[in-house]
Amino acid sequence: MAKRIVILGGGTGGTLTANRLRRLYDEDEATITVVDQDGDHVYQPGLLFVPFGLAHADDIVRPRGRQLHRGISYVQSAIERVDVEADRVHLVDGTVLGYDALVVATGTRLVPEETEGLLGAGWMERVFTFYDLEGAAALGARLATFEGGRLVVNVVDLPIKCPVAPLEFCFLADWYFHERGIRDQVQITYVTPLDGAFTKPTAAAVLGGMLEDRGIELVTEFNTGEVDGEATPERGGRLVSYDEREVPFDLAVVVPVHSGAAYVAESPGLGDDLDFVITDERTLQAAVKPNVFAIGDAASLPISKAGSVTHFEGEVLVENVVRFLHDEPLDASYDGHANCFIETGFHKAMLIDFNYEQEPVPGHFPTSIGMPLLKESRLNHLGKLMFQWFYWHSLLPGRDIPGIGADMPTSGKHLSEAVPSGPVDD
Numbered sequence: 001m002a003k004r005i006v007i008l009g010g011g012t013g014g015t016l017t018a019n020r021l022r023r024l025y026d027e028d029e030a031t032i033t034v035v036d037q038d039g040d041h042v043y044q045p046g047l048l049f050v051p052f053g054l055a056h057a058d059d060i061v062r063p064r065g066r067q068l069h070r071g072i073s074y075v076q077s078a079i080e081r082v083d084v085e086a087d088r089v090h091l092v093d094g095t096v097l098g099y100d101a102l103v104v105a106t107g108t109r110l111v112p113e114e115t116e117g118l119l120g121a122g123w124m125e126r127v128f129t130f131y132d133l134e135g136a137a138a139l140g141a142r143l144a145t146f147e148g149g150r151l152v153v154n155v156v157d158l159p160i161k162c163p164v165a166p167l168e169f170c171f172l173a174d175w176y177f178h179e180r181g182i183r184d185q186v187q188i189t190y191v192t193p194l195d196g197a198f199t200k201p202t203a204a205a206v207l208g209g210m211l212e213d214r215g216i217e218l219v220t221e222f223n224t225g226e227v228d229g230e231a232t233p234e235r236g237g238r239l240v241s242y243d244e245r246e247v248p249f250d251l252a253v254v255v256p257v258h259s260g261a262a263y264v265a266e267s268p269g270l271g272d273d274l275d276f277v278i279t280d281e282r283t284l285q286a287a288v289k290p291n292v293f294a295i296g297d298a299a300s301l302p303i304s305k306a307g308s309v310t311h312f313e314g315e316v317l318v319e320n321v322v323r324f325l326h327d328e329p330l331d332a333s334y335d336g337h338a339n340c341f342i343e344t345g346f347h348k349a350m351l352i353d354f355n356y357e358q359e360p361v362p363g364h365f366p367t368s369i370g371m372p373l374l375k376e377s378r379l380n381h382l383g384k385l386m387f388q389w390f391y392w393h394s395l396l397p398g399r400d401i402p403g404i405g406a407d408m409p410t411s412g413k414h415l416s417e418a419v420p421s422g423p424v425d426d
């Protein structure tokens, strides 16, 4: 009898997992069903460019079902809960799907309502986010008419998707206002709960220096308790921290708190306090039951929530779904490999490459004659732009990218140039 594989979420992880599995199994060997709540697949790295007029919403959205290979069933409905005991998924439209193997790929959920005032006065007038399509487009319209004042970019709490994206926003804002000839009239401030510009010490030192060089103020260890968008003529709006510090603004770009999908809380044993799926960091098998796996942002792993991570995880996860269905021991080889282009403005970008044990260091990727690491270059900027093509044509269809595999390469890296530090976290 054909094995039943159900994949929850048809974003980056769900789509590449389904396509890879479809290639490995004939239709009479396994049925593959993907469930998602909506029909629009958004290329999320493109959201960064929308506010600056460098990408349009139409350029970064494609029909979700069309990204799945023939022979994959696509069900459009929200998920209500997973009955892990009975190996069944209950959908909001009343459908019940039984499975032999389940892959959770439902990513993160933005929860702006968790922060006092964020959705209150000034929301979408002087307080925005670029972390969804609607917000990115609305922010683009606001930026186009912004003639000067205090722009504040704030990460409320971690974890967030693509932790470098808010920094990239600052760098692009610096470039954008230069282009418009009003940079000297805009004060840019980056406000973070971290004790530096980024979590990893070597990258934090480099990125912190870049903020300073561009005249962008860095406010650290700021745990936002309230976003007060009720502007007064004297002070504009303000961010207020739990320890009662204040950062005033005329325009705030806020990355809201992230959690896992809400149905995870209705599925006993599946998730942690933030509704992320408790997952083995090497095999990607969920703790709750051997026939459940998790990929991408939905998993509670000590590594960045990023499309590149999801891609690298996919190789090991698909191998392990197959091994599980064949009663073979799992492959415990996922090393936490993450790889991020950081757009730095003025047609340049940086690249960082790291894993659970190794923080980002200088050198080249993937070998000593590859792209420069932790260094701005035009080549990296082209790499960032090219990534969109790879996303639709290589990563989602589940093809391997030549020379770039799940294991983090070390041959081009200057490992001795890491800043000495404690254990590396996300």
Ligand SMILES: Cc1cc2nc3c(=O)[nH]c(=O)nc-3n(C[C@H](O)[C@H](O)[C@H](O)COP(=O)(O)OP(=O)(O)OC[C@H]3O[C@@H](n4cnc5c(N)ncnc54)[C@H](O)[C@@H]3O)c2cc1C
Pocket: 008, 009, 010, 011, 012, 013, 014, 035, 036, 037, 038, 043, 044, 045, 046, 047, 048, 077, 078, 079, 080, 105, 106, 107, 108, 130, 131, 132, 161, 162, 165, 261, 262, 263, 295, 296, 297, 298, 305, 306, 307, 308, 309, 310, 339, 340, 341
């Ligand atoms: C602004 C921004 C910039 C980024 N830049 C980069 C970058 O440069 N490089 C990089 O590698 N990554 C980047 N990322 C991160 C990257 O997009 C994500 O890490 C990646 O998409 C994760 O894939 P995923 O499959 O885990 O989640 P997603 O692709 O988000 O897919 C999750 C899917 O689950 C569905 N879903 C959720 N809940 C339910 C439910 N209850 N019922 C049914 N369906 C549900 C959703 O509709 C969605 O389609 C960026 C993200 C953002 C927001």
